[in-house]
Amino acid sequence: MATVNDPNRSPVERASLDRAAWIEAAIDLIATEGIAGLRIETLARKLRVTKGSFYWHFRDRRALQRALLEHWREGRIRDIHKQTRARPGHEAEQLRHVIDVYSASRNRKGILIELAIREWAQRDPEVAEVVAEVDAIRLACARDLFLALGLSEEEATARATLLYAYVFGFSLMHVERMPQEIERLKTRIAGWITGPAAGDDEGSSERLHAE
Amino acid sequence: MATVNDPNRSPVERASLDRAAWIEAAIDLIATEGIAGLRIETLARKLRVTKGSFYWHFRDRRALQRALLEHWREGRIRDIHKQTRARPGHEAEQLRHVIDVYSASRNRKGILIELAIREWAQRDPEVAEVVAEVDAIRLACARDLFLALGLSEEEATARATLLYAYVFGFSLMHVERMPQEIERLKTRIAGWITGPAAGDDEGSSERLHAE
DNA sequence: TCCTTTCCATACGATACCGTATGGAGCACG
DNA sequence: CGTGCTCCATACGGTATCGTATGGAAAGGA
Numbered sequence: 001m002a003t004v005n006d007p008n009r010s011p012v013e014r015a016s017l018d019r020a021a022w023i024e025a026a027i028d029l030i031a032t033e034g035i036a037g038l039r040i041e042t043l044a045r046k047l048r049v050t051k052g053s054f055y056w057h058f059r060d061r062r063a064l065q066r067a068l069l070e071h072w073r074e075g076r077i078r079d080i081h082k083q084t085r086a087r088p089g090h091e092a093e094q095l096r097h098v099i100d101v102y103s104a105s106r107n108r109k110g111i112l113i114e115l116a117i118r119e120w121a122q123r124d125p126e127v128a129e130v131v132a133e134v135d136a137i138r139l140a141c142a143r144d145l146f147l148a149l150g151l152s153e154e155e156a157t158a159r160a161t162l163l164y165a166y167v168f169g170f171s172l173m174h175v176e177r178m179p180q181e182i183e184r185l186k187t188r189i190a191g192w193i194t195g196p197a198a199g200d201d202e203g204s205s206e207r208l209h210a211e
Numbered sequence: 212m213a214t215v216n217d218p219n220r221s222p223v224e225r226a227s228l229d230r231a232a233w234i235e236a237a238i239d240l241i242a243t244e245g246i247a248g249l250r251i252e253t254l255a256r257k258l259r260v261t262k263g264s265f266y267w268h269f270r271d272r273r274a275l276q277r278a279l280l281e282h283w284r285e286g287r288i289r290d291i292h293k294q295t296r297a298r299p300g301h302e303a304e305q306l307r308h309v310i311d312v313y314s315a316s317r318n319r320k321g322i323l324i325e326l327a328i329r330e331w332a333q334r335d336p337e338v339a340e341v342v343a344e345v346d347a348i349r350l351a352c353a354r355d356l357f358l359a360l361g362l363s364e365e366e367a368t369a370r371a372t373l374l375y376a377y378v379f380g381f382s383l384m385h386v387e388r389m390p391q392e393i394e395r396l397k398t399r400i401a402g403w404i405t406g407p408a409a410g411d412d413e414g415s416s417e418r419l420h421a422e
Numbered sequence: 423t424c425c426t427t428t429c430c431a432t433a434c435g436a437t438a439c440c441g442t443a444t445g446g447a448g449c450a451c452g
Numbered sequence: 453c454g455t456g457c458t459c460c461a462t463a464c465g466g467t468a469t470c471g472t473a474t475g476g477a478a479a480g481g482a
Binding site: 037112121123128139154155158162167169170174175176189192193 | 243244245247248323326329330332333334339340342343346347350365366368369372373375376377378379380381383384385386387396399400403404
């Protein structure tokens with residue numbers, strides 16, 4: 001079917017490229033079907049090959065899962081570092097961007113992948129460890145931005161945690177409102193989370209009734 | 212195996228009770244295995260019967276799923292109404308209780324069920340509708356509490372949304388910290404969401420441990 | 423040309439599950 | 453005692469999937 005080989009690439013590179021194709025397809029599949037829907041023969045049909053191909057590239061199902069998970073881990077770590085690289089004076093903007101990336105309207109696929117991985121993590125301790133690692137890095141990066149905004153250590157940690165919990169949680173909700181209303185709602189929440197540098201240590205009754 | 216019948220109950224009640232047993236077991240199963248793990252023969256083994264029993268009580272798999280979903284819907288609606296029934300002067304406390312109910316440390320099973328249902332809703336529009344209904348009711352109830360605390364309509368809606376998104380989202384995260392640190396973190400976030408009441412400063416942590 | 427390596431197809435046995443058909447045990451009731 | 457109803461067991465055909473075994477086509481090198 002496809003060209004069997006590419007003289008420009010060493011066998012190792014070609015093999016790794018084909019593995020990558022399987023991993024990509026696997027990620028697409030778990031986005032739509034969840035981790036339980038990740039079946040080898042289903043995947044093979046999508047790639048227009050048979051599972052004979054799969055078992056040449058991977059030892060078994062778990063090998064694909066591990067590779068997929070590792071691919072996800074690396075991508076997320078790379079992304080968060082890119083999104084939160086120190087840019088003095090732009091911290092609030094960067095935080096809003098972090099929220100936006102997983103804002104439920106755009107990037108639907110990314111959200112579905114994230115949710116599928118986390119659902120998987122509920123039932124597989126090895127996956128939970130990887131998710132914990134990604135969470136720790138994301139939380140540290142977001143916390144640093146809040147610190148740069150002048151929040152205390154503890155307050156920055158709390159805000160970072162709230163930020164991510166909100167982002168993931170919102171994508172789990174089914175809000176029945178006009179798209180425009182939802183955007184307005186999300187903007188308000190995002191503004192509040194990234195918002196006023198004054199933490200909860202100071203009286204802030206105005207904030208409550210503001211707007 | 213079991214007594215085939217109970218003379219105290221009408222056939223209808225008994226049948227409905229047995230359906231309830233299947234539904235209960237099904238909920239336990241999706242909590243641990245996810246919706247994809249809800250298999251009839253697996254369930255039958257757990258109940259120490261064969262699927263012959265299942266197909267007497269239910270037409271097919273979808274019938275069980277529908278019954279399970281309806282059971283969940285009714286329970287959630289009943290719960291939220293009970294938790295948010297008007298108790299003037301206790302609104303902040305009630306809001307913190309709503310957060311506590313799904314606080315990831317306790318009530319692990321309830322959280323897993325909630326997550327499993329929402330994962331299911333990502334891939335089944337009928338389920339998404341039910342989740343949307345439950346969300347709408349929960350959001351309205353929480354919003355009313357915020358309104359009673361003196362927030363504007365829009366602010367109350369935003370806070371209610373943030374509250375639930377946070378609760379669900381946090382249960383998806385894997386925070387690697389000491390349990391005591393996590394409690395402190397959650398207390399701070401909950402205090403921030405339920406809002407520093409006017410003129411309130413630093414008193415929130417005590418209030419949180421009340422009740 | 424022959425041989426080897428790479429990559430995939432095919433065939434196989436095994437498992438798990440679905441939904442149906444059918445039988446049977448226990449109980450109620452006339 | 454016979455009949456009917458309730459509830460479950462068993463057996464069956466069918467599908468989907470796993471992992472393995474094995475063959476074969478394409479391409480490169482000796």
